Amino acid sequence: MKKWYFLAILAVATIATLGAFSNPSANDKKQGGGYTNLKILPKDISDEALHSIMREFSISLGVRCGFCHARYTDTTKRGLDFASDAKDEKNIARKMYQMTAYLNANYFNWNKSTRPDTIHYVVCYTCHRGTHEPDAKVFLARIDSIAAAAQKNRGK
Secondary structure, eight states, X not given: OHHHHHHHHHHHHHHHHHHHHXXXXXXXXXXXXXXXOOSSSOTTOOHXXXXXXXXXXXXXXXXXXXXXXXXXXXXXXXXXXXXXXXXXXXXXXXXXXXHHHHHHHHHSOTTOOSOGGGOOSSOHHHHHTTSSSOOHHHHHHHHHHHHHHHHHHHTO
């Protein structure tokens, strides 16, 4: 009985150890917790919140993680180096995230919320519609509909 108990604990420990090496976000965290290169998002963001934001980017732009994140330059490591700023797309994404936060806080905060980060009228998908470069014709039509909705809400 003790032998099975010991083997079960050893198996769980092995799986947990292997899982830590396969989780890219865990590899980019500092020893004391938190991520190593967050410039716009809060340094103490939860894994769940960060992954939710990254999924939104991925779906909205129709891209995968490697579109913004570079591979490790160290050939002994596999996968993406999420902390790296080697790709311009990552900095563009940061600027776009700041832009949408600004638009939402200043133009779509009809209730004068003190938490503009919770206002999500303009999101990546608003313009991108599943493409990494938005189509200007679709984008302009979308701006007209957003402006009409804003006018309607201001009238209330």
